Amino acid sequence: MAGQRADARRNYALLLAVAEQAVADQGADASLEQIARTAGVGSGTVRRHFPTRHALLEAVFRKRMDTLADRARELAGRPDSPAALLEWLGAVLSFAATTRGVAEALNRGHLADAGEFCASARLSEAGGPLVARAVAGGGLAPGVTIADLLDLITGIALATEHHPDGVDQAKRLLDLTINGVSGPA
Structure with a gap:
C-alpha cells in the first residue's frame, strides 16, 4: 500500500x-x-x-488477529502450558463469538489464495507453539493439532452466532469440549 x-x-x-x-x-x-x-x-x-470477499473479511479482522497472535506469544512463556493454551483459545472464541463474520472468515480460510493474509493461517501460526508445548507436557492429547482446535472454535462460534446468549453459550460449549460430556464413572 x-x-x-x-x-x-x-x-x-x-x-x-x-x-x-x-x-x-x-x-x-x-x-x-x-x-x-x-x-x-x-x-x-x-x-x-x-479482489474476493475473503480478502475483505481478512482486512476487516487483521488488527484483532494480530492482537491474538501477540497474545499467543506472550502466553507461550507461561509454565502451565495447558492453562496458557486454554486462555488463548478462550480469547479467540470470545472474539469469534462477539464479532459477526469472524467465524465465517475462519471457516473460509481454507479457500485463501497462496500469499493472501489468512486469519486461520495467522492463528495457526500463533497458536501452534502453545499446542506443541501442551502436548509435550502431557496436558493435551497427542495428535491434537492447532487446526483441530481452531476448527472446534469456529464450529462453536458458528453454532452460537444467533443464540440469545451467544458468548455464554460459546464458553459453555468450549468447557464441554475441554472437560468432556461424560459424567463420573
Whole structure:
C-alpha cells in the first residue's frame, strides 16, 4: 500500500471503515455493492482493493488477529502450558463469538489464495507453539493439532452466532469440549 497514490490509500481506508461497519451489522455476507455505494466509490474500486470477499473479511479482522497472535506469544512463556493454551483459545472464541463474520472468515480460510493474509493461517501460526508445548507436557492429547482446535472454535462460534446468549453459550460449549460430556464413572 505504500506505493499507492494518495487517493488510492484514502479509498482503501474509507472502504475498510465502511466494510468494518457493514460486517458488524450484516455479518460475513455484507453486500460489496452496498459497501461501494456507502463509500461513494464504484464496485470496481472495491474489487481492486479486495479482489474476493475473503480478502475483505481478512482486512476487516487483521488488527484483532494480530492482537491474538501477540497474545499467543506472550502466553507461550507461561509454565502451565495447558492453562496458557486454554486462555488463548478462550480469547479467540470470545472474539469469534462477539464479532459477526469472524467465524465465517475462519471457516473460509481454507479457500485463501497462496500469499493472501489468512486469519486461520495467522492463528495457526500463533497458536501452534502453545499446542506443541501442551502436548509435550502431557496436558493435551497427542495428535491434537492447532487446526483441530481452531476448527472446534469456529464450529462453536458458528453454532452460537444467533443464540440469545451467544458468548455464554460459546464458553459453555468450549468447557464441554475441554472437560468432556461424560459424567463420573
